[in-house]
Amino acid sequence: MSKDIRIRKGFNLNLDGEADKILVDIHPSKTFALKPGDFFSTTPKLLVKEGAKVEKGTPLFFAKENPRVHFVSPVSGEVTAIVRGAKRKILEVVVTQDDAAAAVKHEIPELNALDQEQIKEILLKAGAWPFITQRPYGIIASPEDTPKAIFVSTYTSAPLDVDYDFLLKNNKVEFQKGIDVLAKLTENLTLTADASFKGFFEKIDNANIVGVSGLHPAGNVGVQIHHLAPINAGERVWVVNPEDVVNIGALFTTGEFSAQRTVALVGSSVGNPQYYKATIGASIAALLEGAKIDNAQPNRYINGDVLSGTATAPDNYLGYYNNLFSIIPEGNHYRMFGWLPFVDNNIPSMSKTSLSWLFGKRKAKVNTNLNGEERALVVTGEMEKVLPMDIYPMQLIKACMVEDIERMEALGIYEVVPQDFALVDYSSTSKIEAQDIIKQGIELMIKEEG
């Protein structure tokens, strides 16, 4: 067992609306959708037309960047809509479920008899390849690469984030199977888990288990990679979410694409926050059915956590990767003299110009107010406090802003994804949009360096 990692820099945002440890089935969803926007820097090429009958596991589109990567339907049914946005960009491929429950079946030989290429081929054909993302850049991995390591992080630290030990309690067998499959693809399969209390993950074989503890963003897999296997120019590290390890394990057990997606519905606007057993791409309306949502004020619906998630609408669909769905009140109201130091201490703050640190244990209700206005960068040193990496965040952000590729590379763009800068957004005195700047920087890197 490797040395544990402990993260001291960062900030735990202690929020109201954590999910109770109750797992229920989601209300049946009629429609499901794959959203190409969930796959960063991927251009979809459609394989089906509206009206096409599909089975679970039938490819809906493939990636222009790598035609071997297929994105398959999570259910059997009929393609009822292909929603397009500006410049005919594909936003959603909607499948309406039928009762046939038909699924594409794949021949899976004994795992020990398979070599790496054959395993990759099964994952690609079955549509399970998008479960594997890579660093740098946080895009879907390229099957032509050989990763220096594969990381599975079960330690979470984001606000209201899930407990994977609970979330996967019914999937231990599939999880082990998935780990066995991934272990064939690399010599360095790292499974990180909570260092203080280890659940079933410490009993998993075939993986290098590392304990993690400390403040958010310790749960960001990029932070863990930075400390355990820092990425050098030209290297690739692959990342798989814990539940997708289960999905891969299930594929190699049953021969069918598995689209399980357990979602914790959280946030102060949710009356009964809990876990829902759902399917990838299920409609949010189905998730909200039976949930007691406080609609006294407008709410923000977020695929993911409140720091790094994507805003969506209640008539949209669950994201491809997120196990968390957050709902918090919008903050479109004024606060008189709210800029004075030591007032409105109910808003959690990292700054000691607020007394909120006195109430650190209290579960705060937060909203989406910007709590100020955007300003020039004045305060220094605050970004370093929330980025536990050997990287100068402000200098990297500035390099991204001026599109200086050489400097971005030198300052460590390969080791970060936008999510790692979520707390920089949060704590910024000047209200800068660090995640957006880093995202644009990464897009530029992909365009220029390939």
Place this chain on the structure above:
Amino acid sequence: MNFLRKTLDNIKKPFGKGEKYERFAPAINAFDTFLFVPNHTTHKGAHVRDAVDLKRTMVTVIIALLPALVYGIYNTGYQYFIQTGEAFTFLDAFIHGAWKIVPMIAVSYIVGLTIEFIFAIYRGHEVNEGYLVTGLLIPMIMPVDIPLWMVAISVAFAVLIAKESFGGTGMNILNPALTARAFAFFAYPTYMSGNKVWVSEASSVDAISGETILGSLAAGNEVSYSFFEMFQGAIPGSIAETSTLWVAVGAFILIATGVGSWRIIAGGIGGAAVMGFLFNLWGANALMSFDWMNHLVVGGFAFGIVFMATDPVSAAQTNRGKWIYGILVGIFCILIRVFNPAYPEGVMLAILLMNVFAPTIDHYVIEANINRRKKRWATAQIKTA
């Protein structure tokens, strides 16, 4: 509150998007946002944000400045009445000081904010709060008898040349408040040095000398104040820099709230103490033998290192850089004091000098980080090959 909000929204209507006075919106917004934190919500990035913003940060600095300012106002009156020999109460001294200093603050804010508002409208961005601090700092570091028109010109020079010509808040190389003082120092030396400018109306009252301690040391005279008097601050000097005690209270507020960099303050004190101590050992003249502890409490050193050197825009920006920057400010301050008695006010020049070198310090700190990464890449490639 609702009524006030509605009234404000009505006033703001002609300044809205597509309305007649749209381009003047930054001006009206600057006032509105002082009453209310606006209803803006997050659109990109993190959906929730910290309660801190630039207004709160700058107001914290102003709160930290107040103890020194209040004492400075009192001390102005105190020095005046001591000199004339009249009997006086605390209130008399305070009123005399306020009579002198409040107009200076008013001129500084009116001139500076007018320029800031014009540039905000011209550039189409919101008014930055930085000048609230700069505008208060400038009168606090001037001699009390400086004519108001000189204050106005110094302010205009600082805001236009030191700040806006570099691109505005966050872009300036030099600390604007110190630039204002340096401008006045070199443009109007007779009002900024000598033994007649540090005590209110000293030139018209023909009485005991009102020299600063560093001034008398440079002239080779004895210092007649005890360490405690110098620490407490009942001595002649620029308006609000004399009291190390109340500056220390401000330093405590800045450090406790995390607004001021403790690294710069600690580095500066350390650098000055060591330098002063080394000169004590040498001891070739009065300034060299001046006790290193006294160096820390006389002149503008304490005020400068706490309120001016810590300006995050003109200081070094990396944590390691802040240590180096702070230590060098301390060292250069004492060096200039001792070796260049023509400018006894070493701290102003030391900070301005290090302002210029701060980007260079950061450059080397960041290069070290880059080299570390490149080295790791090199060794990794050897392994895989």
